[in-house]
Amino acid sequence: MGIKQVAARAGVSPGTVSNVLNRPERVADATRARVEQAIVELGFVRNGSASTLRAGHSSTIGLMVLDLANPFFTDLARGVEDVASERGYAVILASSAESDEREQRNLRVLAEQRVRGVLLTPVGDDGANADVLRDRGVPVVLLDHPTPRANQCSVAVDDVAGGELAAGRLLDDGARTLAFVAGPSVLRQCADRRKGALRALKAAGLGREAMREVTVPAMNARSGQEAALRLLSDGRPLPDAIFCANDLLALGVQRELLQAGVKVPTDVAIMGYDDIEFSAAAAVPLSSVRQPTYQLGRIATELLLEECDDEGAGHAHQQVMFQPELVVRESSRPAGGPKGGQG
Amino acid sequence: MGIKQVAARAGVSPGTVSNVLNRPERVADATRARVEQAIVELGFVRNGSASTLRAGHSSTIGLMVLDLANPFFTDLARGVEDVASERGYAVILASSAESDEREQRNLRVLAEQRVRGVLLTPVGDDGANADVLRDRGVPVVLLDHPTPRANQCSVAVDDVAGGELAAGRLLDDGARTLAFVAGPSVLRQCADRRKGALRALKAAGLGREAMREVTVPAMNARSGQEAALRLLSDGRPLPDAIFCANDLLALGVQRELLQAGVKVPTDVAIMGYDDIEFSAAAAVPLSSVRQPTYQLGRIATELLLEECDDEGAGHAHQQVMFQPELVVRESSRPAGGPKGGQG
DNA sequence: TCTCGGGGTTGACACGTTTTAATCGATGAC
DNA sequence: GTCATCGATTAAAACGTGTCAACCCCGAGA
Numbered sequence: 028m029g030i031k032q033v034a035a036r037a038g039v040s041p042g043t044v045s046n047v048l049n050r051p052e053r054v055a056d057a058t059r060a061r062v063e064q065a066i067v068e069l070g071f072v073r074n075g076s077a078s079t080l081r082a083g084h085s086s087t088i089g090l091m092v093l094d095l096a097n098p099f100f101t102d103l104a105r106g107v108e109d110v111a112s113e114r115g116y117a118v119i120l121a122s123s124a125e126s127d128e129r130e131q132r133n134l135r136v137l138a139e140q141r142v143r144g145v146l147l148t149p150v151g152d153d154g155a156n157a158d159v160l161r162d163r164g165v166p167v168v169l170l171d172h173p174t175p176r177a178n179q180c181s182v183a184v185d186d187v188a189g190g191e192l193a194a195g196r197l198l199d200d201g202a203r204t205l206a207f208v209a210g211p212s213v214l215r216q217c218a219d220r221r222k223g224a225l226r227a228l229k230a231a232g233l234g235r236e237a238m239r240e241v242t243v244p245a246m247n248a249r250s251g252q253e254a255a256l257r258l259l260s261d262g263r264p265l266p267d268a269i270f271c272a273n274d275l276l277a278l279g280v281q282r283e284l285l286q287a288g289v290k291v292p293t294d295v296a297i298m299g300y301d302d303i304e305f306s307a308a309a310a311v312p313l314s315s316v317r318q319p320t321y322q323l324g325r326i327a328t329e330l331l332l333e334e335c336d337d338e339g340a341g342h343a344h345q346q347v348m349f350q351p352e353l354v355v356r357e358s359s360r361p362a363g364g365p366k367g368g369q370g
Numbered sequence: 371m372g373i374k375q376v377a378a379r380a381g382v383s384p385g386t387v388s389n390v391l392n393r394p395e396r397v398a399d400a401t402r403a404r405v406e407q408a409i410v411e412l413g414f415v416r417n418g419s420a421s422t423l424r425a426g427h428s429s430t431i432g433l434m435v436l437d438l439a440n441p442f443f444t445d446l447a448r449g450v451e452d453v454a455s456e457r458g459y460a461v462i463l464a465s466s467a468e469s470d471e472r473e474q475r476n477l478r479v480l481a482e483q484r485v486r487g488v489l490l491t492p493v494g495d496d497g498a499n500a501d502v503l504r505d506r507g508v509p510v511v512l513l514d515h516p517t518p519r520a521n522q523c524s525v526a527v528d529d530v531a532g533g534e535l536a537a538g539r540l541l542d543d544g545a546r547t548l549a550f551v552a553g554p555s556v557l558r559q560c561a562d563r564r565k566g567a568l569r570a571l572k573a574a575g576l577g578r579e580a581m582r583e584v585t586v587p588a589m590n591a592r593s594g595q596e597a598a599l600r601l602l603s604d605g606r607p608l609p610d611a612i613f614c615a616n617d618l619l620a621l622g623v624q625r626e627l628l629q630a631g632v633k634v635p636t637d638v639a640i641m642g643y644d645d646i647e648f649s650a651a652a653a654v655p656l657s658s659v660r661q662p663t664y665q666l667g668r669i670a671t672e673l674l675l676e677e678c679d680d681e682g683a684g685h686a687h688q689q690v691m692f693q694p695e696l697v698v699r700e701s702s703r704p705a706g707g708p709k710g711g712q713g
Numbered sequence: 714t715c716t717c718g719g720g721g722t723t724g725a726c727a728c729g730t731t732t733t734a735a736t737c738g739a740t741g742a743c
Numbered sequence: 744g745t746c747a748t749c750g751a752t753t754a755a756a757a758c759g760t761g762t763c764a765a766c767c768c769c770g771a772g773a
Binding site: 382383386389396420422423426 | 751753755757758759
């Protein structure tokens, strides 16, 4: 059940079988045919661990995302898988579930597996957990995360711009008080989108106090509902508009508000982020900020594989940054059309 | 950068280091401490391929689902990951994207990786592609798929019952004509749910011609929209109710119908399947059939690991079957409450 | 006929870990 | 004082593949 048995059956040496598998052009047609037949007859499957052991690295890349249940990340994963499989790489997909500890544990597993490279959407701000890999010479590309470090690649979308775009539109539409609903601010996505929102606030001549901030433990719909309940129950009047750090939160917020009899967008406007597929089909179709998600995955993978193939030499690290795009739907569309910035 | 360097640094033999890693109780406290320190100092990470090579199999299980973009499968994956990591196994997650060819290719990769076992949601009816693994003695558990074969485990939900439940309710609510929207019938989920719907039809005293069938290439929202367009444009009047083989299809159908000005459920009732989280937040909250998704993943993983640990001996294969549950929301709720079966 | 060259093939070693049998040292019983 | 015992440690042999230098054979050129 190994290369040796195949060799015996085909009447050649193990080395030749290996050549058939890895450099078929170096072996004569007749021999190759014989070997291939033996492979089929015996149902031989190459032992990946032996190859990996010998080569020092596998032909597998790791992809670690923040949350597998978020369609944003599965879209991204699709981009990664498509490119990887085009180039003959397999993908090990893992989720940190927004937990630093799980990220660390999973990265360790990837290191043990001797993956060729890793795509990481880090929980922390600098992806320091990935040092286990970088120290071993394993290329790491940050995904959906810009980096100041010049010694690594990154692919991201400008979340500050996105936050400004989103909050700016809400303010343009006449909102004078906002709420910002987000996960913990260690998540760069939350921090940057918040920063953008604050800029928009300032540009509209409003102070910080015009924006209430609600922080929840996770960026999913359940947490969104929790945030809405908090807004509903703390005695203060609801804000004119709610900007959520992602669509899952926004959908949860919306659901809870509607259930409480709040009218969207008449009473409160809602804006999400990511423009996941479900947002357009929501009870009140959700305004959101669209990102080139699938492309993000593709480009990041291309950068990673380029770095892998170059063996460190000749590869120039790149920090790619995309610009997001506003998608306005009913959840933020004021009854009488946009009011402009005069309100 | 291996066990040898650690051994040298700690002044012991490689065998002892291995013992520290795998059977710490067998090594004296002082020695163990010294080795552990050396491990930290050198930043040693065990080479998984070498272990796997030596052991003949890795401590990794493979999970192949039909569609990563479907929340049903990510819920399921969560169950799998939770159990696997509790037991010290890592999970390699892959998606066949409902393609038999991709399933085959990915299973081959898993075989090469010498995974310890595989959880498979098969595209075809019998999971024959997994024979590459079974022949090598790798346990395979079918997930969301019952099996007649007594020589393997499976965990599933009764989709025939679910289909009957769903269609039955639509008929009870007064529908006299149905449409069934589904993916290709090689997908067992589609075939079974259809069978259940036909049973309900018969039970209501209606013939097959009362149910139009729309088959689309994939079970996602885009295909759902395509199905709705077909129903809208083929000249015939719309059916009283539409039963979709999963929620993604149903959300797509609903979206397209609403856009065309069709009232849901007054003009047409809609029923989905899976009860994914988004269904409750849809434009018209979606009636659906709920499955114990997360539990499905947990139980399947427990069965798989049991089989792995038993090394084939003493393990009795089980075919577990859950019963689904109807969740009625607005999309199928007639204005005046259920009309009963009087038509 | 001898040499040279080159494509095709081979043999042996290395990759890093686990495991088993053997070794070593110390302790306690006789 | 000797021997058996037992716990802790070691040395060496696998696991299956890839690689690289060596080798073989055959045909071409001298």
